[in-house]
Amino acid sequence: MSNGVNGFHKELEGLHVNGVTNGGSSSAESDRKKKMNRKNSSPMMPAFMVSAPGKVIVFGEHAVVYGKSAIAASISLRSYLLVTHLSKSRRTVTMQFPDIDLTHSWNIDELPWEIFNSPSKKKYYYDLVTALDPDLVAAIQPHLANISLGKPEHERKIHLNSAASFLYLYLSLGSPRSPGCKYTLRSTIPLGAGVGSSGSIAVCLAAAMLLQIRTLSGPHPDQPAQEARVQVERINRWAFVAELCIHGNPSGVDNTVSTYGKAVVYRRSKPPTVTSLWDFPELPLLLVNTKTPKSTAVEVGKVAKLKDEQPELVDTILEAIDQVAKSAESLIDEEYFDSEESESLRRVGQLMTINHGLLSALGVSHPRLERIRELVDHENIGWTKLTGAGGGGCSITLVKPGVPQEKIERLERQLEDEGFQQFRTTLGGDGVGVLWPAVLKNGLDEDEDGGMEIDIEKFLNAPGNDGVESLVGVSGGLDGAEREGWKFWRIEGQ
Ligand SMILES: Nc1ncnc2c1ncn2[C@@H]1O[C@H](COP(=O)(O)OP(=O)(O)OP(=O)(O)O)[C@@H](O)[C@H]1O
Numbered sequence: 001m002s003n004g005v006n007g008f009h010k011e012l013e014g015l016h017v018n019g020v021t022n023g024g025s026s027s028a029e030s031d032r033k034k035k036m037n038r039k040n041s042s043p044m045m046p047a048f049m050v051s052a053p054g055k056v057i058v059f060g061e062h063a064v065v066y067g068k069s070a071i072a073a074s075i076s077l078r079s080y081l082l083v084t085h086l087s088k089s090r091r092t093v094t095m096q097f098p099d100i101d102l103t104h105s106w107n108i109d110e111l112p113w114e115i116f117n118s119p120s121k122k123k124y125y126y127d128l129v130t131a132l133d134p135d136l137v138a139a140i141q142p143h144l145a146n147i148s149l150g151k152p153e154h155e156r157k158i159h160l161n162s163a164a165s166f167l168y169l170y171l172s173l174g175s176p177r178s179p180g181c182k183y184t185l186r187s188t189i190p191l192g193a194g195v196g197s198s199g200s201i202a203v204c205l206a207a208a209m210l211l212q213i214r215t216l217s218g219p220h221p222d223q224p225a226q227e228a229r230v231q232v233e234r235i236n237r238w239a240f241v242a243e244l245c246i247h248g249n250p251s252g253v254d255n256t257v258s259t260y261g262k263a264v265v266y267r268r269s270k271p272p273t274v275t276s277l278w279d280f281p282e283l284p285l286l287l288v289n290t291k292t293p294k295s296t297a298v299e300v301g302k303v304a305k306l307k308d309e310q311p312e313l314v315d316t317i318l319e320a321i322d323q324v325a326k327s328a329e330s331l332i333d334e335e336y337f338d339s340e341e342s343e344s345l346r347r348v349g350q351l352m353t354i355n356h357g358l359l360s361a362l363g364v365s366h367p368r369l370e371r372i373r374e375l376v377d378h379e380n381i382g383w384t385k386l387t388g389a390g391g392g393g394c395s396i397t398l399v400k401p402g403v404p405q406e407k408i409e410r411l412e413r414q415l416e417d418e419g420f421q422q423f424r425t426t427l428g429g430d431g432v433g434v435l436w437p438a439v440l441k442n443g444l445d446e447d448e449d450g451g452m453e454i455d456i457e458k459f460l461n462a463p464g465n466d467g468v469e470s471l472v473g474v475s476g477g478l479d480g481a482e483r484e485g486w487k488f489w490r491i492e493g494q
């Protein structure tokens with residue numbers, strides 16, 4: 001972007017040498033380097049990818065918007081963003097978001113750079129932006145006006161949300177000298193289900209654009225944890241800006257857990273506090289999608305309205321949710337807490353039940369969520385709460401230890417018959433990751449030639465979520481291990 005094609009390429013090459021290459025000087029490696037060097041003579045930057053996970057909020061949604069604590073964990077469903085650069089003469093920037101059937105290009109030279117770069121408005125990569133600038137929001141409106149005209153209103157709203165966050169970030173971090181570029185995104189996270197689809201996209205866009213302007217170092221294995229944390233926080237801050245465009249008043253918990261990965265305790269203070277829970281227990285959670293889509297902005301708005309009308313009551317409920325999240329944090333920190341032992345799980349489950357009741361009192365449950373609870377309770381299988389914004393979306397059930405398999409299977413069949421969808425996902429995966437260049441080794445013949453280049457066509461043609469995971473997935477290695485090539489900022493110990 002602003003730093004010119006060759007500068008960017010060089011920087012990322014450093015990133016590659018430091019971070020991605022770990023196979024020594026094998027002949028395959030040197031062949032690949034030769035190939036890459038040949039490409040250096042071209043003015044085009046290499047394609048690269050970034051990825052970030054979705055999340056579940058285990059405790060504290062909604063209250064977290066009002067400065068209370070929340071506990072959230074990343075999940076194994078992820079978004080993947082492929083960034084490809086165009087030849088110098090092509091002055092367009094394109095977002096290609098096939099999951100929502102949206103592709104749109106802008107002429108870079110026609111975008112409102114002047115106002116974004118004016119001295120009173122300009123924000124730099126190191127700035128902490130906590131609110132959108134209404135003048136900048138107004139300046140991008142004409143550039144959104146012809147997006148998806150004629151589509152049904154709810155579909156167009158989704159498109160406009162994605163386009164607005166993309167453009168606001170692009171104009172904030174890029175420059176009129178940014179090279180032509182295409183951002184192609186595929187996500188395995190269901191949209192509007194409360195499992196952080198927008199947060200993970202926000203993180204991917206922020207990470208990609210910060211990498212393009214050379215403001216991130218690493219990730220590489222010998223990077224000190226403290227330095228890695230600075231990079232991760234930089235991404236997180238800008239991802240929050242993208243979330244502001246979609247949600248209106250997000251707490252920042254979604255983009256934070258998606259950036260950091262694993263599990264976090266998050267509190268929206270100034271600045272927000274993030275405590276990573278490195279030993280977050282492997283809770284046996286069943287994630288069920290009501291398949292009733294909702295909008296986080298709408299659900300957050302509902303709570304705000306209730307708070308206006310019943311300030312004292314709502315404050316008491318929010319305070320109680322804070323107590324639940326804090327009790328959960330102390331509980332899992334107890335020396336004798338054991339996620340395989342029934343008394344420990346019963347106490348977590350009890351807190352989940354209370355948390356759900358309080359959310360329900362805030363008016364963000366939904367008959368379909370209550371139906372899941374009814375089915376789980378009827379079979380005495382575990383403890384259920386909504387997760388995320390509610391109003392539809394997903395629930396999580398903590399499964400009691402020792403429940404007979406046939407009971408679980410009966411519940412699963414019943415859920416399926418009633419049109420619910422169950423997710424297989426594990427909690428506590430990696431946060432934001434980078435694949436530079438967009439080349440992967442997939443155990444095929446081409447590995448000898450340096451690996452398989454991920455181009456737009458391959459990426460778009462990968463069939464479904466499984467196709468995306470097997471083509472580019474971060475855990476596509478043997479037995480679900482991390483796949484060689486993807487790199488993550490390691491902040492453990494901080
Ligand atoms: N795969 C995707 N491609 C492009 N844009 C997406 C995609 N997934 C989500 N979005 C954007 O994120 C918005 C969804 O945000 P919403 O808050 O409704 O859901 P969520 O992020 O899944 O929920 P929660 O915030 O409760 O976890 C959409 O309107 C769209 O703009």
Ligand SMILES: C[C@@](O)(CCO)CC(=O)[O-]
Pocket residue numbers: 057060061062063064065194196247249250251252253254296300388389390
């Ligand atoms: C409902 C909410 O608390 C969680 C959405 O995943 C909103 C937010 O924190 O921004």
